[in-house]
Amino acid sequence: MTSTLTPSHQNILDNIQAKIRADDRFLGLLAGGSLIHGGVDEFSDLDLVLVVADAAYDALMAQRLDIAEQFGDLLAAFTGEHVGEPRLLICLYGPDTIHVDLKFIVPGALSQLIEHPLVLFDRDGSVEALLGKASVRWPDQNIDWFEERFWIWVHYGATKLGRGELFEAIGMLAFIRDQVLGPLCYMRENQPQRGIRRIEQKFPSDALRLKATLAAHDRNSVKDALQSAMTLYEELTADQLPPDTALRKQVRTYVQNV
Structure with missing residues (x-):
């Protein structure tokens, strides 16, 4: 998967994965968007889901901006209330201006999904286990x-x-x-x-x-x-x-x- 990314995208993704692995409050890291649908190019966003331990969730939500700053050269960020998703932090990283969406969720949120994400990191196998039982349905209309x-x-x-x-x-x-x-x-x-x-x-x-x-x-x-x-x-x-x-x-x- 990651071999299809541009060097700029790969660099920021590698850094995010390293930070997530080093922080045991995070249970997993998932990817969606172009990384699972194909067609990744220099204009693609990185759509990432950060799975957070229940006990750490409130504290991490309050620290989201600080955490995002640790992932790279953060130019700007804002939360996703305008799309009905307050768990989302929408980020722009330099120096190559890469758009990264960071959604912070607890494990229980994996029970209902619109698509099956790509697992980039799973600390103890629990994320994969939850995904195996998830209901996955794209929100198509009739x-x-x-x-x-x-x-x-x-x-x-x-x-x-x-x-x-x-x-x-x-x-x-x-x-x-x-x-x-x-x-x-x-x-x-x-x-x-x-x-x-x-x-x-x-x-x-x-x-x-x-x-x-x-x-x-x-x-x-x-x-x-x-x-x-x-x-x-x-x-x-x-x-x-x-x-x-x-x-x-x-x-x-x-x-x-x-």
Whole structure:
């Protein structure tokens, strides 16, 4: 695994592993992201999970910034409340500006996982044992989830367009690509829904279609992009959902007339 990393990534990872091994409050070190999905390159983040003994957890959480500073040349760090993950410390290390996510968890948190991590260090075998019993499920959505939300989100974007809040409408289009159109491309290929991550490489023909949902700061451009988003959505769901519901017709009419 580590042979695929760039020297800069490898250096910071080696240092983190050495510090973790030397501190018996840590029971294990796990990796996710590109290290398990493949495609590691110079632009990759390091997504790491630090498994902490229950008795040491509160103290380590209070010392997270100090611990992160021991791992390398820490340029900046902040916690992950904005993504609903307060256990996460998001870090940028120098001198080669490497992004590293450090999530601090107790062993009990390993019972429910969205993916099976790579074990980089396991102090006594307990981490591997817990992973062997874990429930692993990627948080994919079903087709009804998308249908319940997509048209409301498109309508919301159209109301911003009607008011002249073009930046808001453009932001909504980006949200729709990430939450609906990208995941539907992955669903069609029976792959875990990963937003629009690496979609240019995985599904180049879809990426070309998604370009039509990009908008300039121009009223007509935003309207065209909203209409393109609806067209692409209907194509992606054509074999699973009815095409001419009242909801679809009314939102399409609203966008057309806004």
